[in-house]
Amino acid sequence: MIFKGLEVSITGMQAQRIRLDIASSNLANVNSTNDGTGKPYRRKVPVFETVLDNSQKIPLYRVKVSSIKPDMSPLKAKYEPGNPDADENGYVYYPNVDPIREMVDMMSAIRTYGANLTAFNTHKDILIKTIDILKV
8 A cells, every 4th residue: 555656757757758759760760751561650659657556545646658549640742753662653641740740749758757767756755754753
């Protein structure tokens, strides 16, 4: 029961780590015109879900990544008739990845991860001080 606050922070950090991984994958594929299936890479987006833990006297909400979905916004078309990935009209379709948006997502994920880490450390310090008080 006393470690539930730590668990909540851990789930938040895990979710932000996945978010950071997805944003870096999106950035790495910003110019991928062929994902191996002949189609351009589509930006991926994590879908977060809260999970209610009612097993204790005090209900706790945790967070998890329930799925990772492709962003269905339009792809970027550029006229490049000499490109081997060009269609019959000479257009090459590039991923719908915006590097600035991905960098903002990465910064937000890092800051949210840091906030969860601060909450984790604060809770841990309170537990340590409580144990010290009980020793006396």
